[in-house]
Amino acid sequence: MAPSTTVADLPPSSTTDSFNSSAAAEENDIRPFFVLHKASSGSKSTATVKAKRRIESPSPKLAKRSEIESAGEEKGGQFFSTLRFKVFETVWSKIDNTIQGVLRDSNSKVFCGIHDWIWESFESIRSSEALSLSEAVRSYPVLSQPSSKQLFTALVLTRNLEMVDDLSTFEDLGSHLKSQGCHVAKLSSTDFSAKNGVGGCLRGLLRQFVMPTVDVADVTILASWYRESGNDKNPVVVIVDDTERCSGSVLSELILILSEWAVKVPVFIITGVSTAHDAPRKILSASALQRLCATRFTLSSPAERMDAVLEAVFLKPCSGFTVSHKVALCMRSYFLCQDGTLTSFVKTLKIACLQHFSLEPLSIMLEHFCQDNQLPGEGTALLTEATMKHAFDLPSVTRNKITRSTCEMLPQFLLDLQRMPNPWSIVVLCIYEAGKFDKLRLLDIFCETLDPEARYLKYFSPPAILNSQSNVSGRTSVIRRVLRKLRDLSPAQLSSLLKSWEKLTAEFSEINDKVMELHPFMRTVEAAGQRPGIPTSPKKHASRSHSKLEKELKAMTDKVSTVIEFMLREYMKPVETVPFHEILCFKNVDKLQSALLGDPRGRIQSDLLESHNILHCMCCSQRGTTLLPSMHDTSILYTLAQEHAEVINLHDWYQSFKTILSPRNSKAKTTLKSKKRKDRCEEPEAPAEASIQARFCRAVMELQIAGLIRMPSKRRPDFVQRVAFST
Structure with a gap:
């Protein structure tokens, strides 16, 4: 500029x-x-x-x-823009750490199982036969048993349609095994290409185990490194993250080579499969399959990980940030459309959090929700007069007819806002525990319970359950499905449900008392089901006992439904119904959708037409609608293109561009200024014709690369065609 x-x-x-x-x-x-x-x-x-x-x-x-x-x-x-960005970094750091902790916990059991399997197999190999250094580096040592050619292989079922979530999973698995003393190398599906062959795989292993500069594909180097350097006390692990995308012939050849050295270099292969455990049968050759001694491991499904992340971020104390009902539906839709990858959901959540801090001035107060030792009221010291006025002009405040009589009201509202999610989240988790018997997901329940317009007493009262067929948002209500499923639960399932409710409501006495009142009825149901029969008339007594059990079970189901109705009526208050919820709740679903879907071509057009708003230069900020030579060439050319229709004459376009860069009266003005201001620097001279042509060609090429124009054709070499039109 x-x-x-x-x-x-x-x-x-x-x-x-x-x-x-x-x-x-x-x-x-x-x-x-x-x-x-x-x-x-x-x-x-x-x-x-x-x-x-x-x-x-x-x-x-x-x-x-x-x-x-x-x-x-x-x-x-x-100042507050910078402060809001710092608070966003604090809040998102806590959310991201929470998500990573949940994922580690979900995979920790499988990781520990793989570690134990590796060491047990390694000890069995070491106890079978010990080799000296000279024997270990021989090309083909004599194998005493046919089983010595077996490679211990772990088949890890990920159940993901996309590998984007599995990449981080196998990275964590490799780090976990390295921390336990294993020698770990990781190979991707690109390493098993037909172009590189098995030599590329061996070079990749040697570069990770021996040294990064090795360029020779020789297994004896690996055997020498394993024996000479004292590394033979720990197993060697090779991780292949996506087996189904590997070249079957290359992978089979690598397995055959490593199996020949199984006694000298005990290699353990960990393969990731996404469809089924028997996927290697469709990829590997028969001879390679005979060399594998496979063990199956299964990771948690994407839906299970999604529910765990949702519970930790939104239903348990985390950062205070939350989303509205419409935003939650948008995030759910994006999660399902992206093949159910957790990475897509985390990406959507981060964009929503960033949009919230960029749009809401009062979002700086979320920093105090992340700090347990500070009250939210202390954050009011950061508010100016303008932000205080904005706080009491929020739609939730005006809707509840809250007037600004004193600023001391705000800390109390913030304290209530911080305590509000606790009973609401307990009710959501209780409904989720009951929905597990119908295979309901927490994401569906979470989206429905956020709806501020839901009328639970009208739709979900126990007398209306049997005959109610109405839909919510065009689909069957999730909570109604939970209440209907209660009628089909067995006494053992009801007992398990009450125990889980008792644990969830232990810190909230109002709901816990209602749950504890159900235990006497539960004992009556269990006694009716375990009553001994009469030997003289077993069939008649069995029929009478069954009817007695059904009667007690129906009464118990009605009691449980009444407790659910009580929880919905008293504590199911979505965040959008609370005053000042805009401080911590993101509601602008249009901004989120535009950020997720994107409109790159439209954004390029608006940026070219309003480049001064982005560059903030003094020469163009007050230009109005006048084009100046100090503007960027591409911006000048695209602004001139708005004067034409679909087809632009190159000659006219160039002449207009030339007029902007070198005005006709520039020489006269330069002469007058040079005479009047001799002690000052001279103005820059007008650019030469060749320079203007070069700049014009470069600007036209940039517009073509951006997809805004189409270059001239052979039929009309003097014209270019506009492809996109600004709205």
């Missing part, structure tokens, strides 16, 4: 202003995030310093607030 003025065009007061600007810039250098912002004038900074000096012995909270307010006024909201 060319400068708008030269040194010769500075006003007479430029010396004083530049001195004040440099002084203000030196003061702003104390805070690194002020460097890129426009420096304030000297008068404002002086007045601010005097105002601070007039305050005598303020309280720490008031002093901190006055400093933040003055900084926010000087920087025009830039």
Whole structure:
């Protein structure tokens, strides 16, 4: 971007202003995030310093607030924009750590099982036969048993349609085995290509085990490294993350080679399969399959991991951030459309969190929800007069007719907002425990319970369950399915449900008391089912006992339904019904959808037409609709293209572009300015014709690469065609 003025065009007061600007810039250098912002004038900074000096012995909270307010006024909201971004990093860091912890816990049992299997197999190999160094490096040592050619292989079923989630899983598995002393090498499906052959696989193993500079595919190097360096006390593990995408012939050849050295170098192969455990039968040759001694392991399904992440992030104390009903439905739809990958859901969640902090000024208060030792009310010290006014103008506040009589009301509302999710999340988890018997997912229950317009008493009262056929949002209600499933539960299932409810409601006495009242009825049902029969009339007594059990079971089901109705009526209050929920709840579903789907071509067009809003240069910020030579060539050319229809004449387009870069009266103005201002620098000369043509060609090429125009054809070589039109 060319400068708008030269040194010769500075006003007479430029010396004083530049001195004040440099002084203000030196003061702003104390805070690194002020460097890129426009420096304030000297008068404002002086007045601010005097105002601070007039305050005598303020309280720490008031002093901190006055400093933040003055900084926010000087920087025009830039301070709070930077603060919101820092709070976003804090909140997302806690969410991301929570998600990673959940994934580690879900895979820890399988990882420990694989580790135990490796060491048990390794000990059996070491006890069978011990080789000296000279025997180990021979090409083909004599094998005493046919089983010595067997390779211990772990078939890990991931049950994912896409490998994007499995990549991190196998990375964590490799790190876990390395921490336990194993020698681990990881090979991807690209290493098993027909182009590289088995030599590429061997070189990849040697570079990870021996040294990165090895360029020879020789198994004896691996055997020498394993025996000479004292590495024979630990097993060698080779991880293949996606077996089904590997070349079958290359993988089979590698298995045959490693099996010949199984006694000398005990290699354990871990293969990842996504469809079924017998997937290697369709890939490997018969001779390679005979060399494998396979053991099966199964990871948790994507839906199970999704439910665990959802429970940890939204239903348990985490960061305070949450989403609205419409946003949750959008995230659910995106999760299902992306083949159910957890990576897509985490990506959507991060975008929603970032959009919330960029749109909501009061989102800075979420930092105090992440800190258990601070009350949310302490965050009000960061609020200015403008943000306080914004807080009491929120739709949830005006809808509940809350007036700003005193600022002390806000901390109490924030404290209630922090405590609110606890009973609501307990009710959601109780419904989820009952929905497990009907194979319901927590994501579906979570989306439905967030609906602020749901009328649970009208739709889900026990008398209306049998004959109710209405739908919610065009589909059968999840909660109604839970209540209907209760009628089909056995006494053992009901007993298990009550035990899980008792654990979930242990810290909430109001619901726990209702659950404890069901235990006497449960004991009656169990006694009716275990009553001994009469020897003289077994059939008649069995029929009478069965009817007695059905009667007791129906009464028990009605009691459980009543407890669910009580929980829905008293504690099922979605976050969107609470005042000030906009502070922690993201609701703009349109922003989320546009960020997920994207519109790159439309974004390019708007950026080219309004480049001054992005570059923030002084020469173009006040131009209005006038095109200036200091603008970017591509932006000038695309703005000129708006004057044409679908077809643009290249000659006319070039002449308009040339007029912008070299105005006709530029020479006259240059002569007058050079005579009047001899002591100042001269203006830059107009560009030459060849330079203008080169810049024009480059700008046209950039528009073609961006997909906005189509180059001339043989039939019409003097015209280009517009492909996209700005709206």
